[in-house]
Amino acid sequence: xxxxxxxxxxxxxxxxxxxxxxxxxxxxxxxxxxxxxxxxxxxxxxxxxxxxxxxxxxxxxxxxxxxxxxxxxxxxxxxxxxxxxxxxxxxxxxxxxxxxxxxxxxxxxxxxxxxxxxxxxxxxxxxxxxxxxxxxxxxxxxxxxxxxxxxxxxxxxxxxxxxxxxxxxxxxxxxxxxxxxxxxxxxxxxxxxxxxxxxxxxxxxxxxxxxxxxxxxxxxx
Amino acid sequence: xxxxxxxxxxxxxxxxxxxxxxxxxxxxxxxxxxxxxxxxxxxxxxxxxxxxxxxxxxxxxxxxxxxxxxxxxxxxxxxxxxxxxxxxxxxxxxxxxxxxxxxxxxxxxxxxxx
Numbered sequence: 001x002x003x004x005x006x007x008x009x010x011x012x013x014x015x016x017x018x019x020x021x022x023x024x025x026x027x028x029x030x031x032x033x034x035x036x037x038x039x040x041x042x043x044x045x046x047x048x049x050x051x052x053x054x055x056x057x058x059x060x061x062x063x064x065x066x067x068x069x070x071x072x073x074x075x076x077x078x079x080x081x082x083x084x085x086x087x088x089x090x091x092x093x094x095x096x097x098x099x100x101x102x103x104x105x106x107x108x109x110x111x112x113x114x115x116x117x118x119x120x121x122x123x124x125x126x127x128x129x130x131x132x133x134x135x136x137x138x139x140x141x142x143x144x145x146x147x148x149x150x151x152x153x154x155x156x157x158x159x160x161x162x163x164x165x166x167x168x169x170x171x172x173x174x175x176x177x178x179x180x181x182x183x184x185x186x187x188x189x190x191x192x193x194x195x196x197x198x199x200x201x202x203x204x205x206x207x208x209x210x211x212x213x214x215x216x217x218x219x220x221x
Numbered sequence: 222x223x224x225x226x227x228x229x230x231x232x233x234x235x236x237x238x239x240x241x242x243x244x245x246x247x248x249x250x251x252x253x254x255x256x257x258x259x260x261x262x263x264x265x266x267x268x269x270x271x272x273x274x275x276x277x278x279x280x281x282x283x284x285x286x287x288x289x290x291x292x293x294x295x296x297x298x299x300x301x302x303x304x305x306x307x308x309x310x311x312x313x314x315x316x317x318x319x320x321x322x323x324x325x326x327x328x329x330x331x332x333x334x335x
Contacts, residue, residue: 001334005234005238005331007234009227094226123226180308181306184292184308
């Protein structure tokens with residue numbers, strides 16, 4: 001006997017993500033899901049972003065790490081609530097892990113949650129967790145071929161941060177090629193060229209993100 | 222590596238159908254996924270063989286349909302299938318292109334059961 005199904009294998013995850021989104025909408029909490037390879041600068045970007053936005057918004061961070069609490073410790077040093085999800089080896093965060101982490105935060109007292117996903121360019125792209133936007137970081141030492149190798153992540157992201165532009169004179173990174181390839185995958189993608197080390201480009205990113213959150217809050221009211 | 226999570230979801234879906242349709246064994250599972258979806262078929266099969274042990278799906282044959290990837294070239298005015306996406310049209314070498322197919326997520330299409 002044959003049974004026709006035609007259903008997304010991850011639909012159970014999508015359903016939980018939708019429940020997360022609904023809860024977050026009710027509480028007026030904006031969520032950003034931050035993804036990149038290991039070492040591209042997720043924690044550094046979060047440090048810069050949290051410092052820049054802390055006066056204006058009430059922030060919290062969910063840290064997805066395979067093992068340790070090093071990243072969570074760096075963020076906690078900034079004085080914002082941090083929930084650590086230890087994925088026990090899993091290569092991505094899913095909607096259910098995120099749901100548990102949300103339960104550990106007082107959503108009434110938060111405007112923005114940053115989710116630092118596990119460092120990986122493949123798996124996190126497939127799992128929605130209830131975020132408003134996905135943002136990815138590509139750092140210049142990684143090479144301009146990344147959009148071709150990991151198309152899904154570029155397609156799913158609302159913004160691309162090209163980090164470590166201070167290293168451009170020393171690495172073989174074709175910036176125009178990287179941007180062209182990324183835009184061919186996702187014509188709506190907003191691209192920011194930044195250096196978390198020197199701080200260049202961070203202002204543009206902060207201005208754009210602030211606007212996204214303000215728009216969300218206006219619609220939520 | 223997220224193939225483990227995909228298989229876990231897949232098996233849960235199959236159990237749900239087994240309870241509803243009262244079948245005892247799955248003979249064949251037909252899946253489909255885009256060429257650029259990030260799913261590695263060999264990893265998925267390996268994960269399936271491990272995780273399906275002791276379930277109604279144990280020993281089932283997995284059939285994977287890989288949907289082709291294609292870009293749309295504004296220069297040529299048409300869709301062209303590609304093996305690799307480097308944002309250049311393989312026919313006219315123009316760079317006014319966008320990816321239009323190939324990232325479709327993993328779907329369970331059909332179960333053959335007894």
